[in-house]
Amino acid sequence: DFRPRGASLLTAESQGQFAFLDLREAAIDLSDYPVTGLSDKVLKPFIYAPRDLYRPGEVLDLSILLRNRDGLPEDVKHLNLRLIRPDVKLLLEKNLVARDAGLGYFSYRFNIPVTAPTGLWRAEVRIGAKDKSPAQVFSFNIEEFMPERMKLVLNADKKLLGRNDRQVIAVQGDYLYGAPAAGNKLKASRLMELDRHPVKAYKDYYFGNPEDEKRLERKELDEIKLDEKGGGFLDIEPVAASIASALKLTVTASLSEAGGRVVTRSIDGTYWPAKSMLGIAPSFKDDVVESDSEAQFSIVRVNAEGELLAGENVSATLIKEDYDYFWEYNEEEGWVRKETRNEYPLTQQKFTIAAGEKTNLVFPVAHGRYRLEVEDGATGLKSVYA
Template identity: 35%
Template sequence: MKPFRLAALSLALLTAFSLTGCDDSGAPQATAPAPAADSNPGATAKPDRAQLAALAEKSQGKALTLLDASEVQLDGAATLVLTFSVPLQPDQDFSRSVHLVDKKSGKVDGAWELAPNLKELRLRHLEPKRELIVSVDPTLTALNKATLDKPFEKTLTTRDIAPSVGFASRGSLLPGNVVAGLPVMALNVDNVDVNFFRIKPESLSAFVSQWEYRNSLSNWESDELLKMADLVYTGRFDLNPARNTREKLLLPLNDIKPLQQPGVYVAVMNPAGHYSYSNAATLFTLSDIGVSAHRYHNRLDVFTQSLENGAAQSGIDVQLLNAKGQTLAEAKSDSQGHVTLQTDKEAALLLARKEGQTTLLDLKLPALDLAEFSIAGAPGFSKQFFMFGPRDLYRPGETVILNALLRDSDGKPLAEQPVKLEVVQPDGQVIRSVMSKPVNGLYQFTYPLDSGAATGMWHIRASTGDNQPREWDFHVEDFMPERMALNLTPQAEPVAPDADVTFGVSGAYLYGAPASGNQLQGKLFLRPLRDAVAALPGFQFGDIAEENLSRSLDEVQLTLDEKGHGEVTTSSQWQDSHSPLQVVLQASLLESGGASGDPYRTAADLARRGAAGDPPAIYAEGRLRLPHRYHREAAGGR
């Protein structure tokens, strides 16, 4: 039997009866995933006047030339990109100066769009395998008022594009209650036929051992593999992607009843009306069981949780299998969703099952496969200049600190050399330029910001002599640590030991609006008040031997009214005390987003209604038991 080769993903299986059926009417319409950014790819933020002025000054005196005209793939579409030497004037009609003609059909439809760097003109959705002529007139104007010396013309042939369709992933986990659809990639294919198979529970181990991490299924392979699955649904889906654009779409599964049951499925897809030796295929599952495994020297820690709400799942039966499907270890998850299994070199597959659902994890694959993720790191150069600082957020008037190391492509130190550093404001203007020399291999640079420094994103640009761009970014913001004010007001007069204590609360934003509906969180504390009478310095009041006078009381949760006001009241928990006390309220006012400001603290004094020169009144009202010598000294006028 072949070893396991399956993508490291979680799959679920419901051990229920199998359904069969066929449906070729009312083809569901595939949908595009919700866009993460502006739905119009051509929309770009227009630079403001200050940015345009800075770019114009920077390019002043430079000639306008066309550096390159070529076809590139942009957002899945074939795009003609014209690259210029200096930024172009954005407020001009590019169709009057730039022309694109098809030798067979004439003028090409479409609009030129200017890239955010103002140096590229783009025209999207080129037709495949066409001979085009692009021409640029001298009337095209740069931001620095420069124009082309002579007209430009170039003939180019666009690439041929073959229609294609396939699944966007080698395996997908679709939580049953939040499933959006099965992702596919399509290029100039309007309709597809998809067969859905549910793997038989008793054949799961054998099927997985032969699946081998594939993204397609040939005819002869299907004869063997699909014997271990039941055909539950066949349907046609309308894709209709944008012409000549490779798009990611979702096959809707929510309304297909045979696919509502949790389980492990195989989907086999082919363009409608087209049959080939090999067809796109993928493994996917409908499940609410999520599994993560942490491998150690001789054990495997497994954590199970719900994919819908993230809660730990207890009672999950977790099995460890070898490549032949034999059980090596087995246990159930505890109340925290945790399982510990003893592992060995033969461990190949982990299964987690409960109430008909099965999650599987292939242990033979790397812990995380980054091949299907878009990963962009720092560009690699022969000279690596690593810039770092203690922080990247400063206020006007503070000093920016930058450190740097110069290394080769392997991270080894290079011979010391001076490096040019430029401080660039948010508007693109260079306000300082220095040559930095290292000390023991470490470059250090400080720049004091003016008190009126512009806010925004600043840059420190480094040049090591190889004409490669290097920048370190930092923010300059005129921020305030606190944005809210909180006032806690205790009662004006001391209260008796058996009386309730009340604090007034008032909250507001620093710009004047009341903190209406904001949350107050805090805590009450009880503390002894030995210096109860300010007019008698040096006197200590109360029973010195009395214990448990310093303790925590109640938690405080309060919602302020529409005027930003509220009251915190606590009943007496100290009526049997024989010493003067104070109740302390320490509280924070939360912003609307939940962030809290610095805690505020105030206190209410208890048992201090008597006048400073009238000890009997203090004793009676506050139930104080003063030592005899204190009575005598106070009675003697002290």
């Protein structure tokens, strides 16, 4: 009790203002109020999505930022995501891999089933898969709300984009009763996804470099207003020249009506960094070959239509990857296991590929992890299998 002995009132006076506190009354009991605040956590994920109301059959894009006590990114490579239905049953559990570990950024795209039950859903994120309680929860509703009153049509001038090509999409919006959606606002974004198997005829072949995953981004486009005929164009800048892999490009556009409701449509495109790319297919299964044996690969050089092309000055390099693991202690996390990676190029083969043909390569391997890089001298592009 901090009351001065014998005192009845505590007064304060300043610039003509006066206040007092009666010390004879009982102190306020705070036991019934949640005054503890948020619990202190070493790491905390923050989840966000474009909205929190969806219909069955739509797509939920979740983004997660992982931060420490100081609000700074943490280099954590994995998070555990669980989707809980309204009846508290587990629908999905996924171990997410960081899109950009240095920024602490994770993302996940969930295609909501058309048979999904309506009600309040939960996306729970845990730092470790064995954690009993989630570190953060994002709640969203799935409801069968009112039908659309507008239609939105997207048409692309090119389905296949090359380096330095701009992606131009024609937009047409109309009300279902016939009038054009003149003056209505349209928002759009473009999502880029790495496509390691872009040629259907060679679906077992790996194209491009998985390291390009770190360079991909979701780009929000400038809002446009449709003209008096309900038309407009989305003019999107070329894919960055630093990306040397085939991509799947998804442009999602949302057209708003006066009442705030939106109609959303998507259109897909394909990006190839050159007119031809090299593909690698292992002759073994499950990425495993016996120690002290030979690893065999098939190499192709194809275009986007799947035609086998000739290639000169092609080189293949086999690289051994050695990992060293160690434990490090810090006051915030305690003991943490970390790793260092060393790479050793072992052998290189130079070869040519005849038109309409595949080339087979054989490398002797021992115990450990390896990576094969195949480079096209004509384009400078690499394809990697690890």
